[in-house]
Amino acid sequence: MNILVIGGGGREHAIVDVLSRSKRTEKIYCAPGNAGIARQAECVPLKDTDVEGLLAFAKEHGIDLTVVGPEAALAAGIVNRFRAEGLAVFGHTQAATRIESSKEFAKQLMAEHDIPTAAYRAFNQYEDALEYVRNRPLPAVIKYDGLAAGKGVIIAQTMDEADAALRDMLLDARFGEGRVVIEDYLEGPEFSFMCFVNGDRVYPMPLAQDHKRAFDGDKGPNTGGMGAYTPLPFITAEDYEFALQHILEPAARAMVSEGCPLTGVLYGGLMKTKDGIRVIEFNARFGDPETEVVLPLLKTDAAEVFYAVATGGDVPELEWSDKPTVGVVMAANGYPAAYNKGFAIDVGSQYDGVLYHMGTRMEGGQLVTNGGRVLMAVSQADTLDEAREKVYKNIGHIRCDNLFYRHDI
Numbered sequence: 001m002n003i004l005v006i007g008g009g010g011r012e013h014a015i016v017d018v019l020s021r022s023k024r025t026e027k028i029y030c031a032p033g034n035a036g037i038a039r040q041a042e043c044v045p046l047k048d049t050d051v052e053g054l055l056a057f058a059k060e061h062g063i064d065l066t067v068v069g070p071e072a073a074l075a076a077g078i079v080n081r082f083r084a085e086g087l088a089v090f091g092h093t094q095a096a097t098r099i100e101s102s103k104e105f106a107k108q109l110m111a112e113h114d115i116p117t118a119a120y121r122a123f124n125q126y127e128d129a130l131e132y133v134r135n136r137p138l139p140a141v142i143k144y145d146g147l148a149a150g151k152g153v154i155i156a157q158t159m160d161e162a163d164a165a166l167r168d169m170l171l172d173a174r175f176g177e178g179r180v181v182i183e184d185y186l187e188g189p190e191f192s193f194m195c196f197v198n199g200d201r202v203y204p205m206p207l208a209q210d211h212k213r214a215f216d217g218d219k220g221p222n223t224g225g226m227g228a229y230t231p232l233p234f235i236t237a238e239d240y241e242f243a244l245q246h247i248l249e250p251a252a253r254a255m256v257s258e259g260c261p262l263t264g265v266l267y268g269g270l271m272k273t274k275d276g277i278r279v280i281e282f283n284a285r286f287g288d289p290e291t292e293v294v295l296p297l298l299k300t301d302a303a304e305v306f307y308a309v310a311t312g313g314d315v316p317e318l319e320w321s322d323k324p325t326v327g328v329v330m331a332a333n334g335y336p337a338a339y340n341k342g343f344a345i346d347v348g349s350q351y352d353g354v355l356y357h358m359g360t361r362m363e364g365g366q367l368v369t370n371g372g373r374v375l376m377a378v379s380q381a382d383t384l385d386e387a388r389e390k391v392y393k394n395i396g397h398i399r400c401d402n403l404f405y406r407h408d409i
């Protein structure tokens with residue numbers, strides 16, 4: 001197969017990497033890709049949301065399978081457009097992507113199908129929303145109902161903070177005209193449960209845990225994710241079965257009954273609370289950085305799996321390695337706020353492991369930083385402790401003046 005991967009981050013590098021090991025793969029293209037991906041695929045300078053440009057490219061180059069990474073491309077309707085032209089594409093339709101892009105759609109779906117999540121109400125009037133918060137225990141979780149680049153969730157500890165967030169979202173329309181979802185605050189460790197889904201058929205992947213805060217000890221602002229590991233010692237076999245049978249599988253069935261079946265990845269952002277496992281959010285795509293520690297464990301031919309999920313064919317039985325895996329993100333100083341690009345990176349020859357590129361490019365023969373999250377070092381070993389030791393040793397071989405990372409993944 002000729003395969004086109006859409007996106008240009010660490011997640012897409014991991015996807016290209018696993019596809020490059022497939023016997024079914026003839027050639028891989030990646031749009032737009034990055035400097036690391038360019039070693040394993042031919043990069044194409046097209047934006048991930050340039051649906052018409054990507055479609056023309058796929059037709060011209062005889063693409064047999066397109067794999068969509070980023071949510072923005074899915075929300076732009078790339079899957080609908082490719083399918084209308086008879087092309088095989090891994091990813092959800094625009095309607096199905098609402099499970100991620102609309103918090104209210106996701107909450108309603110969970111309420112109607114008895115999927116455990118925090119109690120909530122949705123509002124578009126500032127006064128009504130404030131009144132609701134007044135009558136619930138603090139802290140209040142206030143979420144903008146739409147895509148807000150990870151900045152749309154406020155955990156308000158006081159009424160003043162809740163008031164400010166609601167003014168921001170409903171009166172000043174900071175992210176555009178929209179609604180807010182207000183939900184009860186839950187506590188416990190979070191984890192990511194990703195599954196391949198085609199309609200009501202659900203094929204689970206190993207669990208992983210992300211680290212969303214920028215700095216050690218879960219301090220600092222929320223980021224896209226600063227590192228991940230698998231497996232998860234705090235999740236029991238019962239927790240796993242519960243999550244699969246009462247959350248991921250019913251969610252897939254619910255989407256079928258809503259008329260928008262899933263044909264890609266369903267990502268459950270889950271929390272283990274003292275009352276059981278609850279959904280914090282669903283995503284309609286592979287998680288980043290979780291994918292970089294999970295996909296390397298796939299032993300089954302990835303191109304066959306992706307193609308079968310995309311086309312509704314028979315998905316081969318998935319075989320996974322259970323090797324403990326730890327991945328650490330190296331990010332540009334300043335990230336997730338403003339940061340500079342173009343700093344030289346030297347990956348020492350002693351670096352011994354997988355290095356996924358998240359935001360890099362070549363400049364006159366030199367590898368340089370080109371994003372907020374720049375690199376992700378991934379190591380496997382017989383135990384999590386050993387994998388962690390290995391990954392940090394490898395990071396020590398990377399020279400760059402402008403990168404920071406967490407020491408406690």
Ligand code: AMP
Nearest residue numbers: 118141153183184185186187269280281
């Ligand atoms: P979301 O974008 O919905 O994943 O929310 C971002 C982050 O906010 C989550 O990863 C949680 O750490 C936190 N969060 C969201 N909803 C809740 C909740 N109901 N209770 C506690 N924390 C939450």
Ligand code: GLY
Nearest residue numbers: 210225287288289
């Ligand atoms: N790692 C969180 C996400 O992909 O949304």
